[in-house]
Amino acid sequence: xxxxxxxxxxxxxxxxxxxxxxxxxxxxxxxxxxxxxxxxxxxxxxxxxxxxxxxxxxxxxxxxxxxxxxxxxxxxxxxxxxxxxxxxxxxxxxxxxxxxxxxxxxxxxxxxxxxxxxxxxxxxxxxxxxxxxxxxxxxxxxxxxxxxxxxxxxxxxxxxxxxxxxxxxxxxxxxxxxxxxxxxxxxxxxxxxxxxxxxxxxxxxxxxxxxxxxxxxxxxxxxxxxxxxxxxxxxxxxxxxxxx
Ligand SMILES: *Cc1c(COP(=O)(O)O)cnc(C)c1O
Numbered sequence: 017x018x019x020x021x022x023x024x025x026x027x028x029x030x031x032x033x034x035x036x037x038x039x040x041x042x043x044x045x046x047x048x049x050x051x052x053x054x055x056x057x058x059x060x061x062x063x064x065x066x067x068x069x070x071x072x073x074x075x076x077x078x079x080x081x082x083x084x085x086x087x088x089x090x091x092x093x094x095x096x097x098x099x100x101x102x103x104x105x106x107x108x109x110x111x112x113x114x115x116x117x118x119x120x121x122x123x124x125x126x127x128x129x130x131x132x133x134x135x136x137x138x139x140x141x142x143x144x145x146x147x148x149x150x151x152x153x154x155x156x157x158x159x160x161x162x163x164x165x166x167x168x169x170x171x172x173x174x175x176x177x178x179x180x181x182x183x184x185x186x187x188x189x190x191x192x193x194x195x196x197x198x199x200x201x202x203x204x205x206x207x208x209x210x211x212x213x214x215x216x217x218x219x220x221x222x223x224x225x226x227x228x229x230x231x232x233x234x235x236x237x238x239x240x241x242x243x244x245x246x247x248x249x250x251x252x253x254x255x256x257x258x259x260x
Contacts, residue, residue: 021063026070028252029054032235036246039239050239053098053228055249057082058256061089067253068095076100076119076247080107087114100189100228100247102156109133112141119189119228119245120146122157127176127183134182141182144189144228144245145173147211149204152193160211169211170218177221185219187226187244188212198234205229205241 032052040047053076056064064075064086073094077083078101087097096116103111103118105126111118112133121127121143134141146157147169158172159165176183188211192204208229216224230238232251239246250256 018066021066022069025063025067025072025252029067029070029072032248032252035236036239039236043240045239045242049244051245053100053245053247054252055100055231055247056086056253057101057249058258059249059253060257061086063253065090068093072252074098074117074245076249078102080110084110084114098245105129112137112139115141117141118143119247120144120156121183122146124172124175127172127180131180131182139182140184142184142186142226143176144187144226145169145185146189146191147208149190149207149211150193155191155193157190161207166211166214170215173215173219173222177219185222185224187224187228188215189228189245191229191231192234195233198237201230201234202237202241205234205238205243209242 036050037047040050053074054067054072055076057078074096076098080103098117098119099111099115100119102120108126108129112130118141147160148155148157149161151161158169160169173185176185188208190208192201208227212224212227226244227242228245229243230246232248235246235248
């Protein structure tokens with residue numbers, strides 16, 4: 017690993033943290049409420065190691081097998097591993113064993129499988145419910161763009177809280193449609209916060225303090241609208257490799 021690579025990633029990390037701090041201050045939030053997830057999907061191991069050396073505290077990955085290969089290769093580290101991509105329930109064991117957080121819980125089937133493997137491993141996994149607030153067919157997550165679907169989500173959350181003691185619901189995750197203009201994401205971030213407030217009122221037994229939203233394209237807007245976890249990839253890590 018070259019020092020030049022570590023320095024480059026450190027500069028971008030610091031720059032991103034400064035932008036987060038400014039966006040938080042502008043709306044009277046404390047920037048310590050916002051955690052930065054450095055998205056390392058489709059980045060080579062050298063770069064992931066460089067990111068950790070540069071001070072990345074959380075790494076976000078989308079593909080279970082790719083991530084586990086990196087986690088195993090890197091071994092003991094202070095950095096946390098967060099799963100932010102869609103997970104098929106047959107891969108739940110990888111998540112339960114290897115990840116510190118699960119941002120993309122999108123079905124009770126997956127929740128049940130995670131519960132089983134977390135119980136076996138004797139651990140509790142913090143989870144976020146992924147919600148689709150745009151209606152875009154390509155998006156994963158619970159349908160929630162129409163408020164008539166919110167009670168379904170409430171019932172799913174209630175079931176997780178009452179039946180799955182090794183999962184700890186902490187909030188919501190969302191990914192707005194891709195847009196060139198960061199402002200285009202704002203209505204989706206506002207809606208995520210409103211949905212979170214609804215669930216916090218309806219399911220007080222769960223925790224609803226965390227909102228995972230915002231990417232390289234729109235994280236400052238997400239922070240302005242209440243994000244507590246922003247998921248920034250290319251702005252820190254540079255372009256991704258093709259997935260092979
Ligand atoms: C890839 C990805 C990101 C990061 O996107 P960038 O544009 O690289 O910042 C964030 N969230 C999710 C769910 C992703 O898949």
